[in-house]
Amino acid sequence: MALRSPELRFAASTGLGALSRPSRLAPSPLAALASPRRRRRGPSPSPSPSPSDSNPSTASAGAEVCVGDADGPEWKKVSAKRFGYKDSMIPDEAWNVLHRLRSRGYDVYLVGGCVRDLIMKKIPKDFDIITTADLRQVKDTFVGSAVIVGRRFPIVHVHDNNSIVEVSSFNTYVRGSSGNQMPTSKSPHCSKNDYLRWKNCQGRDFTINGLMFNPYSEKIYDYLGGIEDIKKAKVRTVIPAATSFHEDCARILRAIRIAARLGFSFPKETAYYVRNLACSVARLDKGRLLMEVNYMLAYGSAEASLRLLWRFGLLEHLLPFQAAYFSSTLFKRKDNGTNMLLVLFSKLDSFLAPNRPCHNSLW
Template sequence: MTISGLNGFACRSHFALRLPIFHCVRKPRFGSVAAIETLDEPERIIDEKRHNLGGEVGRKYHKVPEWKKLNSKELGISTSMIARPTRKVLNGLRQRGYEVYLVGGCVRDLILKRIPKDFDIITSAELKEVARAFSRCEIVGKRFPICHVHVEGTIVEVSSFSTTGRKFSGDLSYDVQSPIDCDEKDYVRWRNCLQRDFTINGLMFDPYAKLVYDYMGGLEDIRKAKVKTMIPASTSFQDDCARILRAVRIAARLGFRFSRETAHFVKNFACTILRLDKGRLLMEMNYMLAYGSAEASLRLLWKFGLLEVLLPIQAAYFVHHGFRRRDKRTNMLLSLFSNLDKLLAPDRPCHSSLW
């Protein structure tokens, strides 16, 4: 099914626009936040001594939920749910004595009994050691390098604790209370989790110990069907504005909602996505529209003021037909994408030319 008028972005000149940040970011109006569907209050700030890090009394820290270590069987996860190429990479590193974990969205999807789009591995091995362990492996990326391991016609991404730890070259720009009574390995895992975008993507799964580590309340947010940034949303989206689009994609695909704080800054930082280059915007749009959740993605983009930034002609169509931001009705455009969604899935996407 070809959707005419939606082949690529509707207004190409729109992407050349790079407005200064003070033109795009509206001053927060907390009175407007109440109009957004939410599940919780903004994160509280506590004033106490930092645990295990020698912090000073009197400094303010963002409170971290009590961390959990759960048996994967209790969560319904078995190793048979892990793709065969991923198991080969895990076994190859484990046999050489390295610690290995599955991390990110794949752990979330396993808990939700969904088929992960891909599996990401993190290990205690250095990237050079990972490259030596496999015959077809290359290190890619300069700023945040990872390994691409080629197994059975697929690519398995492997990152290293030592490499990701370098992102914290100095003090954090925000203060977060560390987990209570954590040992050195817990501390390393916790610090890595802080670098991830959302709490539901901050879980780690050790398939050999059959344990799932949750340091930031990700399991509770999965239970509440909530998308919440790992660190304060304003800081998270300023650090990487692509997280705004990832938040929409995840919420649309899983049927989740944003936390109050996350929703507020998705809406008020909408124009900052114009910082992204055209290729990155196209990639993020393809993730939203080509993997079976296009209708839900369009509704969220419209609701939070992102559609007019990305697809202004489609946004104008919504305006012309009197489609309100929180409208539950459908229209021809949404119906077209709804029918497309029935043919697609995260492991069965369509080509971008279709939308």
């Protein structure tokens, strides 16, 4: 699901940071938006309109609205042009995978944090791709350059131009979520493809990560109210926070990382369980903890991450020496001031970015 160099993938899997090769994206979102590059739509598998884009719907402020689950938010299809999207914002390696799969008749989407970042005009750290092809079909599409990895949630690593593009399948996700069945849609106006996308999004961690983007139709699919939470600057769990964090305590660390990087806050319920379930992260193995710490500190949001980890009682479990320093200086949990450690991490942040990380030996 992600686009990153083999060195960075190795670093993530071992918990070690790495200096990644420069991103093919423009050095800033504004530069990417100003790029005059040619549109790269790629081959079209069929001239007929996709059934997923031909549902009866109601127009509302530039968005197509379809009522989904009666207890949830409206389903929206929003034009990416509203957020200044340009094809040049997606790197060549991701386009190559999208084009190849689409040329074989499969639906393809960008999904997750990269869609969120594109909406916010930020440079995505990586690009996640999901397709209607199953994993074997994805592997057969890229003979000699693809391998299936993972057990709980298997994905395909596609090697392209010294980078790895990670591709997941709708089929894998649906089978993997059989123990947590979602209710069916109550709306007669939504297609089977809408339901497939919605069901997949229901299994994600946060609403702002549950956005899907078809770069060919330039439509963003929002089934969870993710765009509204981006506007409100909130990191909200898809399912109740207590259930979400009990299912996967690593989501607590991801919540901190996302909030720190984007400058977002938590709704009351999410904040309560981040704080009260903080000790559960100790169940994660050491390698996973090192990887999560590296993600928080190595990409330009170390100071904000350190503040949130201390505020919510997580720093003691991840970086006990740094936590001891905060305690020895009587630094309060909700203190908005600074200290020597925060100043050092702030200086570090000035040299780093999502496409320009550092080695975790610094901490």
